[in-house]
Each structure stands twice: as structure tokens, then as C-alpha cells.
Amino acid sequence: MADSPKERLLAATMDYVTKHGIGELTLRQLAAALGTSHRMLVYHFGSKEGLLTEVVRRSEAEQRQFTSQLLADSDQPPIDQARRIWQQLAQPEMAPRERLFFEVYAQALQGRPHTRALLDEIVETWLEPLIAINRQNGMPPAEAAASARLGLAVTRGLLLDLLATGDHKGTSAAMEHFLTNYLPLVAPVSKSRGTQKGKRKR
């Protein structure tokens, strides 16, 4: 059951969609790439929309897993954690996943049906753990929320920049500019020596 035919098809579809995007997808092209017929896709997923819905759902799940993984080991200072996260996200191998993420994001903003559930989670999923980190570092609620939201925006904005320009150096410099000039200033009171807060998300 773990790798039922449907599951195998979905996994292969995720690979394909990560490479080729979701916008111009047709069942026949996908099926050909997967070595099957479009008949099977309809059989297992009901319809094209059904397939896309599951693709988006799976994408969400992977992202959630990725989030908790990135934010997990918080023993190091938040600023170092943030640096590490950006380095991970800025790796070239991540680009296809991120392109897909922003493509689905944009389609959701345009109201495409199979993305209906996405908009509620696309910010909140990342915001919650970030706010929690900020609270743990002694930030008052309002500031914790604003700071988390800002960090998320910085990360996504710089990722958009990186994907468009390919300027790893420039975008990383901007992130470093943010981390060094901004992060140390927000949470003056905290644990022992000045660990401050955490930013980051995709």
C-alpha cells in the first residue's frame, strides 16, 4: 500500500512537475514521460484536476516537512540558524522546487481551483514556528509576529530575486546585510549573552 500504483504515479509526477512546472502540464505528455498512458492518470486520480489537487497537497506536505526540519535543531544562535537556512535554500539544487512553489503560489493567487486550500497555509505554516522562536527569545507577541512576518518576506523576496537573476552572491549579501544589521537589534533582552531572534522561511 505504501507504494501502490497510485503512489508511484504521484511520486513520479512530483519529479516531472518539479522539472517542467505545472502550468503547461497535459496528461498525455506527463504519461508519456512516466512511461504509461494518460488513461492511467485519469483512472487513478479521477481527472486532471484531481491529479493537480494531489500534487499541490503533496507539495504542501513536503514543504511542511521541510519547514520543521529546517527549524528543528535550534541549539545554535538564531542568527546562525538563519544563515544556515538561507544557505540551504539558495543551493542551486533547490531552484526547481522553489520555481514550482512560486508557480503554484501565483496560480493560487489567481484562484485556480486545485489550489483552494493552499492560500490559508502558505504563510501560516511558516509563520507559526517563527513566531514561537521569537517568543522563546523573549519577544513580546506583537513584535514577534511582525518580526517573523518580516523574516519570511525577506526570505521569499530574496529567493524570487535569486531565481530570476541567478545572483547568488548579491542576494546572499543582501540576506547577510539583513541578518547582521537587523537581527541583533530587535530583541535586546534574552537568555544569557545576546542571542536575539530567528528569521527565515521560504
Place this chain on the structure above:
Amino acid sequence: MADSPKERLLAATMDYVTKHGIGELTLRQLAAALGTSHRMLVYHFGSKEGLLTEVVRRSEAEQRQFTSQLLADSDQPPIDQARRIWQQLAQPEMAPRERLFFEVYAQALQGRPHTRALLDEIVETWLEPLIAINRQNGMPPAEAAASARLGLAVTRGLLLDLLATGDHKGTSAAMEHFLTNYLPLVAPVSKSRGTQKGKRKR
């Protein structure tokens, strides 16, 4: 010549595309909405791709004009200028244009043909004037570039957030958090009293 039939069609198409997005556009639906036939669209623009190319080009032009308009009157302190720009961008009436912007952005990242020229400009167009402003306020080149890039990312990231969540209050609070905690700190030396630097972009 100013409002040739082609020009009128393009203008009406911009309206339509701003409302309905560009991803699921078909010539027939568009033509029906414009009160003409898809025959005319092909006649004037050569093909669907030709039409989309001109739509993207026009969108770029409008954005460039909007940029220079927003960054024009720089008599006020950069932080107030930044606030004003965000208020403009966050207005609900701007949402459709911004949704279209991010949709085209995402399609460009996926390599759709009619967007080829976009990726080179989509960051640079906004970056240049921002860097110029930072330089005018006495920032060294490297810092001016990083700071401009950061401000652009913050704005676009928060716009993505706002479009998804509709949380005008929360995103504006995050922007204000950025402006008050970050902006005043970057350029300590400057003109007279502490005007510092400018951030902003869409």
C-alpha cells in the same frame, strides 16, 4: 495612430488580463469579452504568443513608469517615502495588477517563451533607482546595493503575503517593523539630521 485598432485591443486585453490572469487565457474567451472575434486578435498580433509577448512588454512598461513615478518626489525623508510607497502598493485596487505581476514572474521562472526578456529587467529595473537613492544618502556602494536588494525583497515578500492572506494590518505592521527598526540604522552619516536611506519596490 495613437489608438489604432491594435492599440485599443491591447489596452482592453491588459484590462482583461489584469482581472483574469494570463495563465488560462484563450483567444476566444478574450475576444468574446472584448466584443470581437479571436480572428482579429490573430490578425493584429500574429499569434497568441505574439499577443502575450506584447502584453508582457506592456506590463513591463507600465511597471517602469510606475517605478519612476513612485520614486520621483524624493524631497521627503526616505523612510516616509518608503511608507508612502507601501501604502500605495497595499491598496486593494492594486491587488489585480500585483497578482498578474507575480503570475508572469512565475511563468518567466518556468521559462515560458513570451517572457524571455522579463527576467533581466524584473529585478534590475527597481534595483537601479534604489541604489542611486542609497548612494545619494551617503552609502558606500556595496552597502547601497545590499540594502536596495533587501528593500526590494521585503516589499515583494510582504506583497506575496498580503495577496495570500489579505492581512493588510499584519503585513503593514511587518513593514513598519522593518522601517523603524532597520532603516534608521544603516546610514549613520548623511545630510543634516538623520535622513538615512530608501527602501521599496514591488
Place this chain on the structure above:
DNA sequence: TAGCGCATGTACCAAATGGTACATTTCTCC
């Protein structure tokens, strides 16, 4: 007014798309 070029409407086409009917194979469980 005659003529010419731009613009437009109607009808059509081939290709591709999502989806389905039906037959066949493969797997699973008793």
C-alpha cells in the same frame, strides 16, 4: 465616384486535449 488597402465577420480546419468504453492482463486471496 471609383478604387484600393485596412479592418472585420463567418466558416472552416487540423491538432490536441480531457475523458470514456471495452477488452485484456495481472495481482491477490481463498
Place this chain on the structure above:
DNA sequence: GGAGAAATGTACCATTTGGTACATGCGCTA
């Protein structure tokens, strides 16, 4: 090993798509 269900392949269908042929209208200039 046999029966029933799950899975798959082949062929087909109606619809929609971008694009075109052809005829008609409109506006300008001589």
C-alpha cells in the same frame, strides 16, 4: 489453481484550441 478485483492498453469521442480561407465592409484618396 481458480475466481474476482485491480490495473492497464487500445481505440475512440466530443470539445476546445490556435490558426486560416474567403468574402465583405469601411474609409480614405484621386
